[in-house]
Amino acid sequence: SQQGEEDPQALSIQEGENATMNCSYKTSINNLQWYRQNSGRGLVHLILIRSNEREKHSGRLRVTLDTSKKSSSLLITASRAADTASYFCATARGQAGTALIFGKGTTLSVSS
Amino acid sequence: DAGITQSPRHKVTETGTPVTLRCHQTENHRYMYWYRQDPGHGLRLIHYSYGVKDTDKGEVSDGYSVSRSKTEDFLLTLESATSSQTSVYFCASRGAPTDTQYFGPGTRLTVL
Numbered sequence: 001s002q003q004g005e006e007d008p009q010a011l012s013i014q015e016g017e018n019a020t021m022n023c024s025y026k027t028s029i030n031n032l033q034w035y036r037q038n039s040g041r042g043l044v045h046l047i048l049i050r051s052n053e054r055e056k057h058s059g060r061l062r063v064t065l066d067t068s069k070k071s072s073s074l075l076i077t078a079s080r081a082a083d084t085a086s087y088f089c090a091t092a093r094g095q096a097g098t099a100l101i102f103g104k105g106t107t108l109s110v111s112s
Numbered sequence: 113d114a115g116i117t118q119s120p121r122h123k124v125t126e127t128g129t130p131v132t133l134r135c136h137q138t139e140n141h142r143y144m145y146w147y148r149q150d151p152g153h154g155l156r157l158i159h160y161s162y163g164v165k166d167t168d169k170g171e172v173s174d175g176y177s178v179s180r181s182k183t184e185d186f187l188l189t190l191e192s193a194t195s196s197q198t199s200v201y202f203c204a205s206r207g208a209p210t211d212t213q214y215f216g217p218g219t220r221l222t223v224l
Contacts, residue, residue, distance in 0.1 A: 031211055033212065040218075042217045045212045100157075
């Protein structure tokens with residue numbers, strides 16, 4: 001079963017606007033990651049936040065993590081048409097070798 | 113996606129036939145994973161490997177087997193393909209100690 005659940009399932013915005021996606025998960029984690037998938041392509045890692053971190057930035061990306069609420073958010077500032085993609089959160093429990101557990105994703109459409 | 117390739121990229125086969133998908137990585141990563149991606153389900157783990165000849169089952173392993181005889185290659189076999197195995201299959205790899213996974217471009221499999 002999925003560990004993470006993204007919200008909303010779909011998001012449509014204009015270029016220049018900010019996009020916020022949320023992820024909720026069920027069990028304790030070691031870290032949480034966000035991936036992007038362009039249509040017809042593989043997933044690309046965006047950012048990783050560890051369980052002892054509350055906020056992390058990477059370029060136009062800002063990720064927050066609230067372990068008490070078991071939730072995370074991904075903010076993309078000043079969106080561009082090239083940001084159009086599906087975004088997935090994935091959780092890692094920290095056991096050696098175990099795989100990530102992915103949510104179902106948020107589909108972001110940025111129109112120019 | 114650099115360093116991870118999948119073959120074939122597309123395959124159409126008939127119910128009951130065996131199918132093998134190949135994943136090849138040049139990153140010397142210890143861990144490798146096979147996922148399937150279906151609408152409404154996100155990515156689900158099929159099998160993973162934590163070293164040569166060391167594999168374990170994931171969430172949706174029924175009907176699939178894997179083998180890893182070399183660090184760089186991870187094979188996924190459908191012994192007798194069924195229509196429910198029509199999906200897009202992604203391979204990923206991870207090098208310790210990072211939790212970041214690197215994905216291949218995917219294989220679209222259609223079982224008629």
